[in-house]
Amino acid sequence: xxxxxxxxxxxxxxxxxxxIDILRATxxxxxxxxxxxxxxxxxxxxxxxREMADAITPRPxxxxxxxxxxxxxxxxxxxxxxxxPPRVAGRHLVVTTTNGTKAIGAASLAKQVLLGSFLNRRxxxxxxxxxxxxALVCAGTDGFVTLEDVLFAGAIVSHFQSQFDxxxxxxxELNDESQIASEMWRSWFGPAMGEPSRTHAAALAARLSQSRxxxxxxxxxxxxxxxxxxxxxxxxxxxxxxAIRAGASIFG
Ligand code: MLT
Numbered sequence: 001x002x003x004x005x006x007x008x009x010x011x012x013x014x015x016x017x018x019x020i021d022i023l024r025a026t027x028x029x030x031x032x033x034x035x036x037x038x039x040x041x042x043x044x045x046x047x048x049x050r051e052m053a054d055a056i057t058p059r060p061x062x063x064x065x066x067x068x069x070x071x072x073x074x075x076x077x078x079x080x081x082x083x084x085p086p087r088v089a090g091r092h093l094v095v096t097t098t099n100g101t102k103a104i105g106a107a108s109l110a111k112q113v114l115l116g117s118f119l120n121r122r123x124x125x126x127x128x129x130x131x132x133x134x135a136l137v138c139a140g141t142d143g144f145v146t147l148e149d150v151l152f153a154g155a156i157v158s159h160f161q162s163q164f165d166x167x168x169x170x171x172x173e174l175n176d177e178s179q180i181a182s183e184m185w186r187s188w189f190g191p192a193m194g195e196p197s198r199t200h201a202a203a204l205a206a207r208l209s210q211s212r213x214x215x216x217x218x219x220x221x222x223x224x225x226x227x228x229x230x231x232x233x234x235x236x237x238x239x240x241x242x243a244i245r246a247g248a249s250i251f252g
Pocket of ligand 1: 067068
């Protein structure tokens with residue numbers, strides 16, 4: 001686990017990177033793919049996103065945010081509710097966000113890149129090979145460590161710890177961040193992959209509202225998004241990188 005994209009240890013030998021930006025980039029991309037979006041091209045830069053959208057036929061939806069709010073001239077902002085099936089099914093999306101798409105860029109050397117969120121927590125855990133070298137890359141918020149990304153990393157690490165314990169597998173090698181994240185998850189949630197409930201979603205949303213990113217969203221009027229981002233295990237798909245084109249990671 002790395003708590004920030006800048007401290008991730010990913011290189012060409014890393015089998016799988018899971019990029020985590022719970023509020024809201026990787027949650028939104030998970031919703032978009034679950035609702036039928038054909039592919040998502042990610043880029044860190046607003047002007048590049050515009051140029052990419054202009055160059056693709058049929059024209060993709062231009063999506064993303066800066067300072068939590070939709071970017072001028074873009075089709076969608078960064079609220080999960082905007083990515084409904086009628087809006088995104090069959091469409092190509094070009095996305096740029098403040099932190100999430102930077103974290104995706106920072107993970108690009110890994111052999112496989114997946115997008116994680118509380119929505120697809122169980123599906124992400126199920127798709128990771130316990131023998132692979134896995135890097136959980138937290139996006140953070142504006143260069144600072146953020147609680148919700150670490151909490152999610154902890155959910156995944158803690159799942160593997162219990163798998164290894166149950167099946168008496170050789171020791172799981174965990175860096176310090178992974179151990180911190182797992183202890184945080186277990187002290188907050190309890191069992192590694194316990195069944196989520198409505199109470200959990202509400203409690204998680206309340207927890208999210210206390211984080212740096214959560215406070216920013218509440219201030220910007222997006223409090224309803226916190227509850228959506230907290231709907232644990234509600235989506236069974238895991239967006240994965242399907243190509244790299246002109247330096248941009250494409251997810252499907
Ligand atoms: C980001 O990538 O920085 C976040 O998705 C921010 C947001 O949701 O507004």
